[in-house]
Amino acid sequence: MNEEASYELYLKKSAEHHEALCKRCGACCGLFEKDPCSELVCGEDGRYYCRIYEDRFGLRRTVHGNEFLCVPVRNVISGSWAGSYQCAYKRELTGWRVYPVK
């Protein structure tokens, strides 16, 4: 494998590792707030998923019709939101214990 292919593989594995960390708790999409994102759905496994994941960033609406910007979680990771104590990415950053979703 050449250097470029090796680097591409490294980036792919890093992205997969990062994605796999998410517990699908739904907290960053407003699940524990009064007016969550309208694109947030509960899967058969009891975890939460974005209905439009590949196209999620940009102007979105809550279930009550309020507009907000969906941004990459890394943009807000230093802040806090309802339920953020259980976010796996915050654990990576801070070493906090993450509680199971179910």
Ligand code: SF4
């Ligand atoms: S659009 Fe953004 S805030 Fe809404 S469910 Fe998808 S990822 Fe979460």
Ligand code: SF4
């Ligand atoms: S709060 Fe963190 S662990 Fe929960 S769904 Fe959002 S990114 Fe994933």
